[in-house]
Amino acid sequence: MLAKDRICYETYQETADWLLASTKHRPKVGIICGSGLGLLAEALQNQESFKYANIPNFPQSTVQGHAGRLVFGDLRGKPCVCMQGRFHMYEGYSLAKVTFPVRVFRLLGVEILIVTNAAGSIADGYKTGDIMVIKDHINVPGFSGQHPLCGPNDERFGTRFPSMSDAYDRGLCKLTMDLSKELGCSNIMHEGVYCMLGGPTFETPAEACLLHKLGVDAVGMSTAPEVVVARHCGMRVFGLSLITNEVVKEYGREEVPGHAAVLEISQKRAALLQRLITELVARMEFSTAC
Numbered sequence: 550m551l552a553k554d555r556i557c558y559e560t561y562q563e564t565a566d567w568l569l570a571s572t573k574h575r576p577k578v579g580i581i582c583g584s585g586l587g588l589l590a591e592a593l594q595n596q597e598s599f600k601y602a603n604i605p606n607f608p609q610s611t612v613q614g615h616a617g618r619l620v621f622g623d624l625r626g627k628p629c630v631c632m633q634g635r636f637h638m639y640e641g642y643s644l645a646k647v648t649f650p651v652r653v654f655r656l657l658g659v660e661i662l663i664v665t666n667a668a669g670s671i672a673d674g675y676k677t678g679d680i681m682v683i684k685d686h687i688n689v690p691g692f693s694g695q696h697p698l699c700g701p702n703d704e705r706f707g708t709r710f711p712s713m714s715d716a717y718d719r720g721l722c723k724l725t726m727d728l729s730k731e732l733g734c735s736n737i738m739h740e741g742v743y744c745m746l747g748g749p750t751f752e753t754p755a756e757a758c759l760l761h762k763l764g765v766d767a768v769g770m771s772t773a774p775e776v777v778v779a780r781h782c783g784m785r786v787f788g789l790s791l792i793t794n795e796v797v798k799e800y801g802r803e804e805v806p807g808h809a810a811v812l813e814i815s816q817k818r819a820a821l822l823q824r825l826i827t828e829l830v831a832r833m834e835f836s837t838a839c
């Protein structure tokens with residue numbers, strides 16, 4: 550990371566202090582809404598929201614389907630904060646900016662991060678509208694040093710060399726697969742590997758075939774940096790991908806993926822994701838009292 554892109558501890562702290570002074574909510578769960586999934590925030594009770602534009606140091610959402618609001622509230626009595634709109638590398642943001650809210654969440658007292666995204670299917674057998682519990686990720690930009698933890702390490706957040714062998718909480722993955730049986734949607738659920746590419750182009754057929762050979766199940770343009778930063782600062786992480794389109798692996802296919810179709814499928818499935826996440830949060834336990 551370039552020195553000019555670094556964000557100092559005091560800047561995160563300033564934003565967290567501003568939020569703590571502006572609301573009585575004290576969230577334990579942070580939720581990041583993927584493209585078109587802002588409806589997830591509507592389930593929060595006793596809501597209080599802030600436009601990103603009014604929060605000191607916060608980046609601004611520039612992508613359609615990302616409203617740009619931070620919403621505090623309770624899910625079944627569990628205190629949450631929800632980002633209606635995330636930041637992506639392809640918007641021109643540094644990875645420090647992309648992941649800025651995650652460290653702010655930590656300073657607010659958040660213990661568990663829930664990440665959601667819209668993604669294209671690579672795995673055979675996945676269909677549009679299916680839901681994938683993320684069991685692991687491949688952080689492609691990280692391979693070339695486009696990594697949110699590059700640069701001097703701030704020990705107040707975490708260690709220099711964090712492990713990513715247990716990035717996604719196994720207990721929360723299993724609980725969600727069990728819950729999907731209770732909710733009657735286990736037929737559309739998968740557990741799989743998410744791959745982050747930089748975007749903003751969708752994949753060529755050759756890239757899609759390569760990802761298939763690598764063992765990728767779903768591909769998108771976000772999530773991995775947020776998860777890395779959350780794990781670095783000691784949060785537990787749970788992630789869901791909504792499969793909004795099939796990634797084309799053959800030449801001569803008629804369908805062409807596009808953002809409009811991504812938003813359409815997200816909006817259709819948002820209510821189900823909302824139920825799944827509400828039931829999951831209801832069963833979460835924290836290391837300190839709410």
Ligand SMILES: O=P(O)(O)O[C@@H]1C[C@H](O)[C@@H](CO)O1
Pocket residue numbers: 582583584612635637665666667668748769770771772807808811
């Ligand atoms: O924020 P997410 O990862 O859900 O957004 C996906 C990836 C691109 O930003 C966009 C493509 O339609 O949706």
